[in-house]
Amino acid sequence: MKSVALHSRRTSVLLKSLTLLLFFAFSISSYSQDVDEVRQKEGKKLFKSLCASCHKLDKKLVGPALGGVEENRENSWLKSWIKNNAEFQKVNAEAAEAAQYSATAMNAFPQLSDQNIDDILYYTTVGEIKKVAAPGEVLVGGQVLEERGAPDWLIYFLAAAIVVAFLMIASLLKQVSELKGDKKSGVQSNLRRDLQELWVGVKENTFLKVLGTIFLLLVGAYFLFGTLFTVGVDQGYQPIQPIAFSHKIHSGENKIDCQYCHSSAKHSKHSGIPSVNVCMNCHKAISEVAEGTEIQWNGQTYGKTQLDKEIAKVYDAAGWDPEELVYTGEEKPVKWIRIHNLPDFAYYNHSQHVTVAGVKCQKCHGPVEEMDEMYQYSPLTMGWCIDCHRETNVDLKSNDYYAKIHDQLAKKYGVERVTISQLGGLECGKCHY
Amino acid sequence: MMKNFKLIIALVVFTSIISCNDKKTRQLQYMPDMYESIPYNADGAEGLGGEPVNSKPVAGTIPRGGAPAYDIPDTIEGYELAKTTLKSPLAKDEKNLDNGKEMYTIYCLSCHGKNGDGQGYLATSEKFAGIPNYKDRDLTEGSIYHVLIHGKNLMGSHSSQLTYKERWQIVQYVEVLRTDLLK
Numbered sequence: 001m002k003s004v005a006l007h008s009r010r011t012s013v014l015l016k017s018l019t020l021l022l023f024f025a026f027s028i029s030s031y032s033q034d035v036d037e038v039r040q041k042e043g044k045k046l047f048k049s050l051c052a053s054c055h056k057l058d059k060k061l062v063g064p065a066l067g068g069v070e071e072n073r074e075n076s077w078l079k080s081w082i083k084n085n086a087e088f089q090k091v092n093a094e095a096a097e098a099a100q101y102s103a104t105a106m107n108a109f110p111q112l113s114d115q116n117i118d119d120i121l122y123y124t125t126v127g128e129i130k131k132v133a134a135p136g137e138v139l140v141g142g143q144v145l146e147e148r149g150a151p152d153w154l155i156y157f158l159a160a161a162i163v164v165a166f167l168m169i170a171s172l173l174k175q176v177s178e179l180k181g182d183k184k185s186g187v188q189s190n191l192r193r194d195l196q197e198l199w200v201g202v203k204e205n206t207f208l209k210v211l212g213t214i215f216l217l218l219v220g221a222y223f224l225f226g227t228l229f230t231v232g233v234d235q236g237y238q239p240i241q242p243i244a245f246s247h248k249i250h251s252g253e254n255k256i257d258c259q260y261c262h263s264s265a266k267h268s269k270h271s272g273i274p275s276v277n278v279c280m281n282c283h284k285a286i287s288e289v290a291e292g293t294e295i296q297w298n299g300q301t302y303g304k305t306q307l308d309k310e311i312a313k314v315y316d317a318a319g320w321d322p323e324e325l326v327y328t329g330e331e332k333p334v335k336w337i338r339i340h341n342l343p344d345f346a347y348y349n350h351s352q353h354v355t356v357a358g359v360k361c362q363k364c365h366g367p368v369e370e371m372d373e374m375y376q377y378s379p380l381t382m383g384w385c386i387d388c389h390r391e392t393n394v395d396l397k398s399n400d401y402y403a404k405i406h407d408q409l410a411k412k413y414g415v416e417r418v419t420i421s422q423l424g425g426l427e428c429g430k431c432h433y
Numbered sequence: 434m435m436k437n438f439k440l441i442i443a444l445v446v447f448t449s450i451i452s453c454n455d456k457k458t459r460q461l462q463y464m465p466d467m468y469e470s471i472p473y474n475a476d477g478a479e480g481l482g483g484e485p486v487n488s489k490p491v492a493g494t495i496p497r498g499g500a501p502a503y504d505i506p507d508t509i510e511g512y513e514l515a516k517t518t519l520k521s522p523l524a525k526d527e528k529n530l531d532n533g534k535e536m537y538t539i540y541c542l543s544c545h546g547k548n549g550d551g552q553g554y555l556a557t558s559e560k561f562a563g564i565p566n567y568k569d570r571d572l573t574e575g576s577i578y579h580v581l582i583h584g585k586n587l588m589g590s591h592s593s594q595l596t597y598k599e600r601w602q603i604v605q606y607v608e609v610l611r612t613d614l615l616k
Contacts, residue, residue, distance in 0.1 A: 049551075053563030054586050062586045104586060105509050111569070167441070231463045238456040255554050257539040263594035281589030285561060333485070335478070344470035375456065 035126050043123030046116055050109060057127055060325060061285075063102055066124045079117050084108040152299075232343075238375035239337040244302055244310045245374075246295040252369035258361045265350040265361075273336050276318040283314055287322050295372040339376050340365070346382070347431045358395070363388075389425040393417040500597035507583040512576065519575030523601045533606030536599050540591055541607075549610035561587075567607065568614040577604045 054062035080088045089096045265271035289307045319330045353359045366377025473480040480486030505511045546553040551564035584590040
């Protein structure tokens with residue numbers, strides 16, 4: 001164990017010094033640039049707010065990459081193009097040719113002044129200003145330094161093996177000493193004799209015997225029923241999904257509404273798994289995760305390297321070519337594994353709960369926005385359904401159609417607001433038919 | 434000795450059964466005949482004849498209560514056509530506007546922002562850049578609907594997430610937002 005630890009420490013020291021070295025090389029190169037930071041900042045701000053939806057500096061997006069565009073085009077040509085490219089195309093043949101680049105037309109930006117455009121172009125020329133690392137800060141870029149311990153089951157298995165081996169050795173030793181006829185009575189054998197005498201005493205006492213039997217039966221029943229009650233109840237079920245999709249990142253950190261992706265929950269019995277076109281609504285633009293993103297997946301920590309591969313899986317399924325930015329048409333379904341599944345003899349309708357009752361998704365599915373890996377939060381048993389139906393009051397406002405019935409029910413039960421169970425929410429036929 | 438040994442084995446087996454709470458597999462089901470019924474599941478991988486049933490409707494058909502398919506193509510000319518000719522079939526009333534707001538909150542707000550100024554959470558947290566302010570664009574109800582159906586530039590199509598009516602309700606709400614922004 002010790003040598004392994006030493007070894008890995010050496011490796012990490014080596015790696016760290018290597019990255020430091022690389023870092024210094026970078027920072028020296030960035031010192032050599034002489035950049036007007038105010039103009040760059042102004043240009044960057046404008047670029048991010050107006051241009052970045054279609055252009056990147058280093059990569060093709062909807063429009064061409066714009067890094068160093070001034071090397072290819074005259075400043076005056078670019079100004080005319082940016083201000084109103086449609087008009088400019090009519091008078092300039094080169095512009096008409098340039099418009100063929102994409103199937104969509106570029107917007108006109110008459111609100112930009114010459115100074116604004118110059119700032120934007122300045123930004124496209126100088127690009128990002130590289131940050132100089134503060135002393136002591138070590139950035140480990142692209143390296144996955146993970147020291148992973150043995151998996152849990154192995155540890156348990158080894159512990160069990162050690163216990164069993166210990167017991168076997170003990171019994172062997174005992175046998176050996178018995179065979180030897182060794183009658184040297186130490187403290188231990190005294191204790192054993194005492195225990196034996198105690199055992200004989202207990203055996204002959206009927207009351208204690210009955211008590212012991214009852215105790216054992218109760219313990220047995222506890223474990224037996226505990227086991228039986230988990231039959232068919234998948235609370236905590238957390239299968240390994242084909243793509244490491246983190247709800248925590250999407251709905252927690254990025255605050256995307258549950259129904260953005262699970263859009264069928266509003267009108268349908270099912271809250272469906274979104275098809276990949278919904279993923280592509282955002283991931284067309286987001287091909288990699290932010291630096292330093294981490295999720296816990298199946299007992300491991302997934303960093304940027306792995307997560308970028310997971311996004312590539314979405315592209316693969318959608319048939320999206322991230323280099324050429326076109327759909328190839330070769331689609332593959334993603335084989336997600338269903339977690340929440342009611343038996344078919346129970347009817348449940350999402351739209352009735354989500355749209356009509358306005359129940360929050362989290363009420364049944366738990367704190368999904370905190371889960372990296374999705375699991376079944378609720379037991380989804382009948383008792384669990386009924387508990388909620390007994391407690392929840394029905395919102396009777398804005399439903400004039402049933403106003404009379406609701407009034408009568410409220411009078412009958414002597415309450416102000418009826419619960420779902422009083423509306424018939426416990427009738428068998430509501431869910432089983 | 435042998436008796437003790439048997440007891441130990443029994444205990445080990447028993448504990449391994451009750452502690453066998455593996456999260457990655459489903460629990461045992463008792464008599465699952467009625468758990469899985471004969472009719473296919475609406476979103477099952479093998480539905481009709483081994484094919485997924487979650488597929489496109491038959492070409493040329495309209496679901497009961499549905500609307501005709503949108504047939505203006507996703508081109509520059511199509512955009513112009515929608516912009517000039519397409520009109521909302523819905524009445525401009527409170528009810529439509531309220532639901533439009535609700536739908537906008539779910540499907541548009543993350544990027545376009547509460548007021549439609551392009552300052553949604555995903556824009557301010559710098560996940561997305563360059564989301565336009567509605568007031569900087571020349572929009573009509575037809576062009577908004579066209580973009581909702583086909584998407585534009587980096588915005589994807591949102592037609593699969595919304596119904597015909599909901600799309601037009603969103604259009605109505607976006608127009609209200611834009612009028613407020615232009616004030």
